[in-house]
Amino acid sequence: MAISQVAIPEVAPASAPHVVLGQKTARKKRVVGIGGWILRIGLAVLFLFPILFMFVSSLKPDQQIFGDLSSIAAFLPIGNISMDNYAAVFDRVPAARFLVNSIGISAITVIAGILVNSLAAFALSRMRVRGKTVILTLIIATLIVPFETLALPLVWWVNQLPSFELTELGFMFSKGWIDTYQVQIIPFVANAFSIYLFHQYFESIPKELDEAARMDGAGWFRIYRQVVMPLSGPAIATVAILTFLPAWNSYLWPLMVVQTEELRPVMVGVQYFFQLNVSWGEVMAYSTLITLPVVALFIAFQRSFVNSIASSGVKG
Amino acid sequence: MRHAKKRLIVASLVATSLVATMAGCASGAAGGGSDGNNGELTVWTHNGGNVEELAAVQAIVDGYNESQDKTTVKLQAFPQASYNDSVIAAAASGKLPCIVDIDGPNVPNWAWAKYLTPLDLSVDLDENLPSTLGIWNGETYSVGYYDVALAMFARKSVLAENGIRQATIDQPWTQAEFGDALEKLKATGTWTNPLDIGTGDVGEWYPYAFSPLLQSFGGDLIERDEYQSAEGVLNGPEALEWAEWMQSLATDGYIATKSGADSALDFQNNVTAIQYGGSWAAANNAAALGDDLAVMPSVDLGEGTKIGGGSWQWGVTTGCADTEAAMDYLSYSLSPENIAAVAVATATIPATDAAAALVPGFEEGGNLAIFREFSAQSAVLRPETPAYPFIATEFTKATQDIINGGDPQDTLDAAVTAIDANIKSNGGYTQK
Numbered sequence: 001m002a003i004s005q006v007a008i009p010e011v012a013p014a015s016a017p018h019v020v021l022g023q024k025t026a027r028k029k030r031v032v033g034i035g036g037w038i039l040r041i042g043l044a045v046l047f048l049f050p051i052l053f054m055f056v057s058s059l060k061p062d063q064q065i066f067g068d069l070s071s072i073a074a075f076l077p078i079g080n081i082s083m084d085n086y087a088a089v090f091d092r093v094p095a096a097r098f099l100v101n102s103i104g105i106s107a108i109t110v111i112a113g114i115l116v117n118s119l120a121a122f123a124l125s126r127m128r129v130r131g132k133t134v135i136l137t138l139i140i141a142t143l144i145v146p147f148e149t150l151a152l153p154l155v156w157w158v159n160q161l162p163s164f165e166l167t168e169l170g171f172m173f174s175k176g177w178i179d180t181y182q183v184q185i186i187p188f189v190a191n192a193f194s195i196y197l198f199h200q201y202f203e204s205i206p207k208e209l210d211e212a213a214r215m216d217g218a219g220w221f222r223i224y225r226q227v228v229m230p231l232s233g234p235a236i237a238t239v240a241i242l243t244f245l246p247a248w249n250s251y252l253w254p255l256m257v258v259q260t261e262e263l264r265p266v267m268v269g270v271q272y273f274f275q276l277n278v279s280w281g282e283v284m285a286y287s288t289l290i291t292l293p294v295v296a297l298f299i300a301f302q303r304s305f306v307n308s309i310a311s312s313g314v315k316g
Numbered sequence: 317m318r319h320a321k322k323r324l325i326v327a328s329l330v331a332t333s334l335v336a337t338m339a340g341c342a343s344g345a346a347g348g349g350s351d352g353n354n355g356e357l358t359v360w361t362h363n364g365g366n367v368e369e370l371a372a373v374q375a376i377v378d379g380y381n382e383s384q385d386k387t388t389v390k391l392q393a394f395p396q397a398s399y400n401d402s403v404i405a406a407a408a409s410g411k412l413p414c415i416v417d418i419d420g421p422n423v424p425n426w427a428w429a430k431y432l433t434p435l436d437l438s439v440d441l442d443e444n445l446p447s448t449l450g451i452w453n454g455e456t457y458s459v460g461y462y463d464v465a466l467a468m469f470a471r472k473s474v475l476a477e478n479g480i481r482q483a484t485i486d487q488p489w490t491q492a493e494f495g496d497a498l499e500k501l502k503a504t505g506t507w508t509n510p511l512d513i514g515t516g517d518v519g520e521w522y523p524y525a526f527s528p529l530l531q532s533f534g535g536d537l538i539e540r541d542e543y544q545s546a547e548g549v550l551n552g553p554e555a556l557e558w559a560e561w562m563q564s565l566a567t568d569g570y571i572a573t574k575s576g577a578d579s580a581l582d583f584q585n586n587v588t589a590i591q592y593g594g595s596w597a598a599a600n601n602a603a604a605l606g607d608d609l610a611v612m613p614s615v616d617l618g619e620g621t622k623i624g625g626g627s628w629q630w631g632v633t634t635g636c637a638d639t640e641a642a643m644d645y646l647s648y649s650l651s652p653e654n655i656a657a658v659a660v661a662t663a664t665i666p667a668t669d670a671a672a673a674l675v676p677g678f679e680e681g682g683n684l685a686i687f688r689e690f691s692a693q694s695a696v697l698r699p700e701t702p703a704y705p706f707i708a709t710e711f712t713k714a715t716q717d718i719i720n721g722g723d724p725q726d727t728l729d730a731a732v733t734a735i736d737a738n739i740k741s742n743g744g745y746t747q748k
Contacts, residue, residue, distance in 0.1 A: 063604065066581040092365050152408065159409040178411050255398050256405035261364070271395030272365025276596040278578055 049075060051291070058085050058284035065280050085285035092282060093272045094261065095289060102265040103293065105184050106247040112189040113243040114236055120190070121198030122224045126210055136199060142192045148252065155256050158183050179259045188247060194239045201235035202228060237304035248294060266290040351413045352637035356388050357645070358413035360403070362628060364393035372661035376649045383648065387641040397519075407431050414636035415646065418458050419520065420626025421698040421708070423450030427457045428702035428745055432631040433639065435459060438647040447625030447695045448667040452702075459646070460629035461655045461671075462664035465690040466525060467623075468612040469583060469591040469601050475610060478504065483612040485689055491561070494615045498570040501589045509572045511565065512588040515719055516575040522712040523698060525592065526562070528614065528622035531696050533558040537711055538735065543701035544744055546735040550711075551728035554618075559724035561617070566719050573719050595687040599663045613690055625695030627664070665691050702745040706738045 052075050057065045059081045068074040089095055120139075124132045159176040166172075177183040205228055213223045229236070251267040258264050269290070273283045298305055351358050359377065363370040370393055377391045392413065394402050400422070406412050407429070418426055426432050427450075434455040435441075441449060441459060450458030468483065475482055480497045483489045489497065501510035514521055527537055535555030538546045549555065565571045576582045583591035584604040591597070592614070602609050613621050630649070632642040648654075655671035658664075659678070665688050666672040677684035698704060714731040718724055739745060 062578075062581055063584055066576070066578060066587070067585045092367055152405075155405055155409055159411070176409065176411070178406075178409050255401055259360075259392060259394075259402070259406065259411065261393060268395065268398070271397040274395070274397045275366050276594065277580065277600055280578065280581075 054284050054291070055288050058281060058288045059083070060085075060281055062280050065284075085279075085281035086289075088279065088282050089285045089289065092279075093269045093286065095266075095269060095286065097262060098264055098266045098269045099290070099293070101181075101263065102248055102267075102290075105181065105250075105265055106244050109185050109188050109247040110240050110243045112185070113191060113194055114239055116189050117191055117194035117239060118198045118229065118232070118236070119224065121195045121202055122220075122228060124195070125199050125202035126207070126223070126228070127220060136196075139192045139195055151252060151256060154187060158187065158257065178257050179263060181263060183257045184250070184254055184263075184265065187253075188243075188250075191243065194243060197239055197242075198232070198235055201232055205231050234304070237301065241301065241305055244297070245294075350410075350635045350637045351633075352639070352641065355386060355638075355641075356390060357415065357636065357638060357641055358390045358392055359415040359417075359630075359645070360392050360394060360399075360413045361417045362394060362396040362399040362419075363417075364395040364399075366396070366662075368661040369658065372658045375657060376654045379654070380645050380648045387638070387645070389645055403431070410635065412633045412635055414638065414642040415630060415632055418450065418629050418631050420447070420450055420458070420460065420629055421520075421523075421704050423458045423629065423631065424452035424700050424745075425702040425705050426631070427452045427455070430634050432457045433634045433636070435632065435646070436639075436643050437650070438644075439650045443668045443670065445665070445667050445691060445695075447691060447697055448627070448629065450626075450629050450631065452700055458629035458631035459650065459667075460627055461650075461658040461667055462627060462662060463625060463667065463691050463695070464627045464664055465595040465623055465687040465695070466528065466614050467593065467595060467598070467687065467690060468614060469580075469593060469597065470589060470610045470612065471586075471605060471608050472610045473608050474501075474589050482610050483615075485613050485686070485693065488613045488616045488621045491615065491617050497590075498565075498568070502568070502570060507587070507589050509569060509575075510589040511570045511592065512575050512579045512582055512590070513565070513571055513592040514575055514579045515571060515573060515716075516577060517579070518712060518716070520708065522715050523708040524624040525594075526715050527698065527711060528624050528694075528696055529562070529617060530555060530558045531622040532615070532617035532619050533561070534619045536699075537707050538699045538701065538703070540699065542744075543699060543703065544739055546707070546732045550735070551725070551732045555728055556724055558617070559718045559728055562715065563718050563721070563724060567721075571719075595665065595690075596663060598684070598687070611686055613694065621690075621694045622696050623690055623694045625691065625697045703735070703739050703742070707735055710734050 056075055056077050059077055060068070061080055061082075061084070064079050065074075068079070073079070123129060124136050129135065155178075159178050161175075161177050163174050163177055163180065164171055165174060177186075209227050209231075210223050213227050218226070249267055250265055254265050254268050258268070267290070269286065270283070273279060273286060359373075361370065361373055363373060370391075374391055377389045380389055399417070400419070403412070403416060403426075412431060416426075416431070418432075423432070427434075434457055437459070441456060444459065445463055447463045448460040449456055450460075468489075470482075472482065474480075475497075478497070478500045480500060481489075481493070498510055501507060514525060523537070530536065530550075533554045535552060535558055536549040539549050566573050576587065579588070579591050579593055580597040580600055582588050583593075584601060591601070598611060614623055615621070630646055632639060632646065636642050652668060652670035652674060655666050655668060656674035659666040659671060659675045663684075665684075666675050666678055672678040672685075672688060675684075676682065678688055679685070699707060701707075710731045714722075714727045717727045
């Protein structure tokens with residue numbers, strides 16, 4: 001009892017300010033936390049506005065889109081709402097065909113890109129190659145040349161390549177890749193940044209694993225396939241995303257090398273709506289349609305997406 | 317290991333020789349790769365996404381294919397905004413089709429670059445509106461089904477309420493009258509900028525719409541005798557007057573330095589009181605405003621009302637393997653019925669009187685005949701010189717700078733220097 005009597009006054013004066021301070025800190029933390037959330041939600045809404053505007057406008061007739069511009073109604077699905085613009089999109093543009101083309105082109109570019117770039121990076125990282133530092137430097141150096149500079153020479157170059165065609169007479173050779181699917185894929189498979197990303201990641205995987213595998217009789221390709229690649233999930237995801245986005249958004253190149261409508265990707269389709277009288281509702285409906293696959297992909301691979309942007313931002 | 321290396325080297329050599337052989341075969345076949353072989357020829361059009369015009373052109377192609385069995389014509393559509401880039405890229409890679417669509421002012425440049433061959437048609441082109449023919453160095457390289465015109469759109473009720481006279485072809489607004497009208501409209505406070513001249517549209521609109529205003533002041537983009545210099549015409553006293561007037565429209569708050577994305581929709585929504593726009597906006601404006609819509613000629617700034625001339629036209633390329641078939645198709649396509657069908661689909665001005673008689677509204681006294689009169693009386697072709705694309709770019713930059721407050725004389729002088737230097741560096745664009 002005496003102890004408790006002594007103990008209580010000893011503890012009480014010391015703990016009272018501590019509790020008050022703790023409460024204050026907790027309250028402060030809570031306020032900062034709530035403030036942070038409000039700020040984040042505010043920023044999210046701000047960044048969501050263009051997408052919201054695009055979607056809402058896709059449901060309105062042109063005159064209403066412009067009539068609503070000066071008020072909050074521009075972001076609300078109110079007034080004369082319908083799916084007419086979506087129906088009109090399919091009359092104006094072979095949207096389904098363009099979507100299928102883009103999905104195919106992007107998917108093949110991503111898969112081939114992962115294979116080719118990881119193989120190149122593997123060779124530079126694990127195999128004994130004379131002058132590999134110089135080779136890697138040269139590969140990275142190509143990053144400073146913008147694509148726009150290379151576009152015209154590349155058009156000439158791809159037009160010199162041999163092409164195979166299966167006709168009723170059998171296999172035929174012709175010259176030039178212009179107006180094909182492969183011209184939209186092959187030039188973008190090998191990518192300096194992807195090689196660099198893979199190379200840096202492979203460098204972080206212990207080389208002792210290779211030696212152990214070699215002791216077990218594995219060749220280089222088996223080490224690549226069964227040791228290094230299974231450990232490189234994050235690098236593969238990053239490269240996949242960073243290859244997919246430009247492939248999906250590709251505009252200038254297909255504009256230059258694709259002549260047949262059936263071979264065009266989605267981004268070229270946007271131009272179909274810019275006539276002398278522009279139908280803005282249809283522009284918004286088409287934009288919504290071609291944004292959906294990217295949004296779906298983002299939701300599915302959100303974590304990898306953010307990591308890839310962060311890592312490319314730091315390393316690039 | 318050594319054997320594996322040998323195998324690799326042998327395999328690489330075989331693969332390399334195979335590719336080289338294929339490339340050799342391919343080179344041999346390339347000569348026959350131009351369009352027009354095997355009784356097939358391709359027509360490229362800028363109508364991708366323009367459902368009505370594309371359908372009308374497709375109907376002409378189908379009609380031609382049914383009318384004979386010697387040649388099959390195939391139509392390939394591109395979106396207008398990127399059409400020129402596609403043609404230039406195709407020309408660079410030797411993949412042009414037999415027949416191309418061309419925006420009128422670009423014809424001399426494409427003819428000079430040897431993309432186009434002079435037309436040899438079985439129809440009489442004398443019947444066509446002059447602005448529907450692409451002529452360079454005395455040769456006709458292209459022909460169009462239609463033309464478009466510039467006009468002033470306003471609400472009759474707004475003009476009446478503010479005591480503003482409705483302009484007519486015989487009596488267009490003078491500069492002073494136009495200034496007075498804008499002052500009155502601005503004073504009402506209803507419109508931030510009462511006039512919309514499409515400053516937000518930076519494509520071909522600037523030279524198409526604003527060079528006629530310059531010409532109405534007495535200036536021009538280039539001297540039109542030899543097409544060798546812009547000195548004195550694009551930076552002379554008349555051009556300076558035009559530049560100062562354009563700048564005053566912005567400084568007085570009559571126009572926005574960058575107008576909205578769609579001038580017609582802004583006008584229909586009463587965001588602006590007067591729209592200076594193309595005849596293609598007439599149908600939508602009429603649908604929105606009905607009888608209240610006033611369609612007026614452009615303002616007379618001293619040297620008479622001027623509007624731009626020359627729209628999309630058709631030409632035959634130099635690489636076409638069957639020029640005769642291409643000319644035959646073009647001749648077929650120029651029948652009054654075909655021209656009328658395209659004009660109906662596009663609400664444009666038919667190229668010939670015979671076709672105009674078949675288009676509702678364009679017959680004499682029709683509600684659209686006013687645009688044909690504008691075109692016939694006031695159209696000025698953009699300079700028929702291969703230098704035009706460069707001139708257009710410089711003029712666009714200069715006009716933007718002037719509207720945004722740049723010194724008029726300095727800006728015009730800089731444009732003239734650039735244009736003259738370009739012409740000189742291209743040997744005067746006389747021949748390539």
